[in-house]
Amino acid sequence: MIKRSVFLPLIALFSALAVLAAGPAQAWEPKKPVDFVIMAGKGGGADKMARLMQSVIEKHGFSSKPFVPINKPGGSGAEALIHMKGKQGDNHTVMVTLNSFYTTPLRQPKLDVDISTFTPVGRMAEDTFLLWVNVDSGITNVDEFVAAARAAGSDWLMAGTGKGQEDQLLTTFLNKAYDLKIKYVPFKGGGRVAKELAGNHCNSTVNNPSEQLGFYQAGKTRAIASFTPTRLPLFPDAPTFKELGKDYVYFMQRSVVGAPGMSDEAAAYYRDVFARVYATDEWQAYMTKKSLMGGFLTGPKLKAYWAREKAVHEVILKDIGEI
Amino acid sequence: METFDLLMQGFGIALEPLNLALVIFGCALGLFIGAMPGLGSVNGVAILLPMTFLVPPTGAIIFLAAIYYGAMYGGAISSIMLGIPGASTAVATTFDGRPLALAGKADQALITAAGASFIGGTISVVLFTLFAPPLAEVALAFGAAEEFSLMMLAFATFIGLGGDDIPKTLFSIFIGLVLSAVGLDIISGEPRLIFGGLPGFFHGINFLVLAIGIYGIGEMLWTIESSHDGVKVSQASFSIGRIATHLKGLKHSLKASFMGSFLGYFVGILPAAGATPGSIMAYGMAKTMSKDPDSFGKGNIEGVAAPESANNAASTGSMLPMLTLGIPGSPTTAILLGGMVIWGLEPGPMLFVEHQSFVWGLIASLYVANLFAMLINLAFIPAFIGVLRMPFTILAPIIFVLCLVGGYAPTQNMHDVWLILIFGIVGYLMRKLDYPLAPAVLAIVLGPLAETSMRQALLMSDGNLMIFIERPISGPIMGGAVVLFLLPLLKLLRKPRVPVSD
Numbered sequence: 075m076i077k078r079s080v081f082l083p084l085i086a087l088f089s090a091l092a093v094l095a096a097g098p099a100q101a102w103e104p105k106k107p108v109d110f111v112i113m114a115g116k117g118g119g120a121d122k123m124a125r126l127m128q129s130v131i132e133k134h135g136f137s138s139k140p141f142v143p144i145n146k147p148g149g150s151g152a153e154a155l156i157h158m159k160g161k162q163g164d165n166h167t168v169m170v171t172l173n174s175f176y177t178t179p180l181r182q183p184k185l186d187v188d189i190s191t192f193t194p195v196g197r198m199a200e201d202t203f204l205l206w207v208n209v210d211s212g213i214t215n216v217d218e219f220v221a222a223a224r225a226a227g228s229d230w231l232m233a234g235t236g237k238g239q240e241d242q243l244l245t246t247f248l249n250k251a252y253d254l255k256i257k258y259v260p261f262k263g264g265g266r267v268a269k270e271l272a273g274n275h276c277n278s279t280v281n282n283p284s285e286q287l288g289f290y291q292a293g294k295t296r297a298i299a300s301f302t303p304t305r306l307p308l309f310p311d312a313p314t315f316k317e318l319g320k321d322y323v324y325f326m327q328r329s330v331v332g333a334p335g336m337s338d339e340a341a342a343y344y345r346d347v348f349a350r351v352y353a354t355d356e357w358q359a360y361m362t363k364k365s366l367m368g369g370f371l372t373g374p375k376l377k378a379y380w381a382r383e384k385a386v387h388e389v390i391l392k393d394i395g396e397i
Numbered sequence: 398m399e400t401f402d403l404l405m406q407g408f409g410i411a412l413e414p415l416n417l418a419l420v421i422f423g424c425a426l427g428l429f430i431g432a433m434p435g436l437g438s439v440n441g442v443a444i445l446l447p448m449t450f451l452v453p454p455t456g457a458i459i460f461l462a463a464i465y466y467g468a469m470y471g472g473a474i475s476s477i478m479l480g481i482p483g484a485s486t487a488v489a490t491t492f493d494g495r496p497l498a499l500a501g502k503a504d505q506a507l508i509t510a511a512g513a514s515f516i517g518g519t520i521s522v523v524l525f526t527l528f529a530p531p532l533a534e535v536a537l538a539f540g541a542a543e544e545f546s547l548m549m550l551a552f553a554t555f556i557g558l559g560g561d562d563i564p565k566t567l568f569s570i571f572i573g574l575v576l577s578a579v580g581l582d583i584i585s586g587e588p589r590l591i592f593g594g595l596p597g598f599f600h601g602i603n604f605l606v607l608a609i610g611i612y613g614i615g616e617m618l619w620t621i622e623s624s625h626d627g628v629k630v631s632q633a634s635f636s637i638g639r640i641a642t643h644l645k646g647l648k649h650s651l652k653a654s655f656m657g658s659f660l661g662y663f664v665g666i667l668p669a670a671g672a673t674p675g676s677i678m679a680y681g682m683a684k685t686m687s688k689d690p691d692s693f694g695k696g697n698i699e700g701v702a703a704p705e706s707a708n709n710a711a712s713t714g715s716m717l718p719m720l721t722l723g724i725p726g727s728p729t730t731a732i733l734l735g736g737m738v739i740w741g742l743e744p745g746p747m748l749f750v751e752h753q754s755f756v757w758g759l760i761a762s763l764y765v766a767n768l769f770a771m772l773i774n775l776a777f778i779p780a781f782i783g784v785l786r787m788p789f790t791i792l793a794p795i796i797f798v799l800c801l802v803g804g805y806a807p808t809q810n811m812h813d814v815w816l817i818l819i820f821g822i823v824g825y826l827m828r829k830l831d832y833p834l835a836p837a838v839l840a841i842v843l844g845p846l847a848e849t850s851m852r853q854a855l856l857m858s859d860g861n862l863m864i865f866i867e868r869p870i871s872g873p874i875m876g877g878a879v880v881l882f883l884l885p886l887l888k889l890l891r892k893p894r895v896p897v898s899d
Contacts, residue, residue: 288745
């Protein structure tokens with residue numbers, strides 16, 4: 075009997091100690107390398123950005139385990155979305171995403187992907203869009219652009235990055251707003267699109283600044299208008315469409331999402347990692363240099379942002395007859 | 398002479414002790430990465446990208462470029478030794494490299510590959526040094542129509558590769574084209590041939606999956622059947638005397654190497670093309686221009702020299718659009734480009750102006766890398782030959798594991814591993830039924846490039862086929878392709894067929 079009475083308090087003591095040791099002070103940490111899924115192909119804008127994030131994490135030691143990039147570009151991101159959906163409850167998978175995060179599930183309902191179930195980690199930036207022409211065309215403003223495009227009719231070519239994606243949405247906007255018949259030709263990747271314009275193989279593009287910057291600096295291409303709320307500091311001579319009387323603003327999200335059903339502790343860990351990435355000099359310098367906008371968003375705010383953007387895209391896609 | 402001064406400054410940078418060490422280390426690493434089936438330069442460079450944080454930016458990019466370079470040399474090794482192309486750039490090397498190895502001339506094939514790679518590398522880097530800016534303009538002038546014409550030229554150059562049985566060759570090409578159509582259609586955005594929506598098919602069927610399946614697993618099954626127990630993969634022998642003979646023998650393949658170098662370089666500088674079409678076209682050209690075309694595919698040393706010089710030349714070439722236009726000419730340069738962006742070295746037209754010392758340091762390091770990659774390669778040839786001496790019972794399981802790991806590593810997807818096994822069995826059956834396999838593999842490489850560019854060009858021209866003929870660059874290339882297509886027919890008409898004796 076005596077033995078037993080000593081035994082029980084001992085158990086209680088040890089369990090109390092164990093609870094203390096594992097207690098709330100101990101934050102969650104990844105137990106193996108983190109799969110860093112990229113919803114786009116190698117060498118594109120999203121890929122470059124993901125690899126920059128990976129290097130920043132590595133350089134500053136933000137994570138005890140490495141982030142391993144894996145490209146899943148298939149089906150405008152469908153491959154990546156299905157992969158993430160299958161990782162339900164996984165604490166070691168995060169994904170770099172863009173606007174196909176909204177458009178692909180809308181265009182392909184069969185995928186049965188509900189993006190509201192994904193775990194919000196962080197919106198790292200919003201990429202901007204501009205309307206570009208080749209300097210050889212002599213076009214310097216939107217009026218001249220509209221006159222030339224109208225005269226050319228459906229011979230006016232717009233190179234873009236894929237069917238039903240950002241570039242085509244913007245082309246449709248231009249066609250509607252200015253009563254044009256611009257023809258859209260898809261290419262693989264924004265860098266390739268930029269080159270098509272510099273080589274005079276198409277008449278205009280709606281590239282992100284990061285894609286067209288090199289040719290712009292070399293004096294080969296010119297930005298004549300921007301799809302932003304205010305003029306971009308890098309391109310002070312390009313008016314916004316709002317200034318031109320067409321209230322149209324369009325951004326590309328550069329966000330990180332976690333697998334659906336990720337544990338709260340893990341989600342908090344990744345939020346912290348990417349908030350720290352956002353604050354680094356490297357990331358801030360990249361944002362300035364590439365004319366990226368937008369602050370760090372996470373948690374319910376990011377979810378609300380997704381819901382809003384998804385609704386906007388649903389309207390646009392219906393407008394252009396994609397869904 | 399300004400170029401010369403800049404290049405000398407570049408050598409000053411490339412020969413700094415740290416950078417020199419990085420070049421040598423990178424070449425050696427690249428050699429082994431390239432030699433592993435499935436693990437090509439793309440994966441090597443991607444995996445090692447973060448490691449470059451330990452050194453200054455210029456050293457980091459020099460290191461990655463050296464890996465790329467070394468991998469181009471290494472790709473030939475598994476093509477020749479195991480018959481499995483280590484990377485898509487080395488496919489054409491298997492056509493003659495493998496028969497040479499089976500005939501006990503693996504050392505000759507390896508030495509020729511190293512020598513040809515060196516020639517290709519040297520010629521291309523000299524061209525790069527002298528003509529970078531004007532060539533960048535050429536790359537810019539290449540649109541969708543020009544690209545399609547070039548792909549037609551590539552198809553035309555290998556029209557004779559399939560052997561005599563034309564229906565079987567056509568069947569093999571069509572199988573390759575159908576497989577290349579699987580996945581997302583870039584123009585319409587719709588998934589095609591995905592077997593009711595299997596997610597693994599969305600990214601299409603990677604060339605490597607087919608090549609490893611057919612050449613790795615299929616070839617192994619074939620060897621198991623055709624050789625009974627105790628048979629080695631080949632009778633490989635090795636001695637210093639033989640090396641000297643083969644080095645002297647290099648001069649027989651000089652013509653093929655030179656032609657491969659120029660062709661590879663020019664194809665390499667075109668965005669989207671890269672080293673694979675370059676090496677295939679060089680092989681086809683070497684065969685077309687050879688005095689003895691029938692010996693190709695059966696162990697002609699020129700069939701090793703041409704694609705090996707071309708893929709090295711093209712790898713240098715594909716750096717040109719990356720550095721001057723910011724557009725990667727190959728998947729590996731796409732990763733390199735990412736690496737440069739991380740370091741604030743923004744590729745594009747301004748790079749040569751803003752980061753002169755980096756650009757010339759990198760160019761100079763290519764000269765150095767080329768030399769060391771060849772020396773390291775030659776030094777390891779005895780070890781590679783040793784692999785062939787292993788009994789097949791030991792070698793076969795190793796090849797099997799390498800194939801599966803190599804297929805899994807790039808996408809980390811079990812789907813691809815199953816496909817490799819299926820392709821392996823199909824490849825074995827096709828071989829048993831005497832179907833040529835090379836046309837299928839080439840079609841899966843060139844098919845998507847040709848299809849996309851053709852549809853883009855036709856979209857631009859409202860379906861008018863004249864776009865391929867009217868444009869000043871596209872027209873002559875298409876003309877050349879048509880001539881090459883018709884050449885075998887003309888030969889047939891002129892020369893009555895020799896009756897085949899049964």
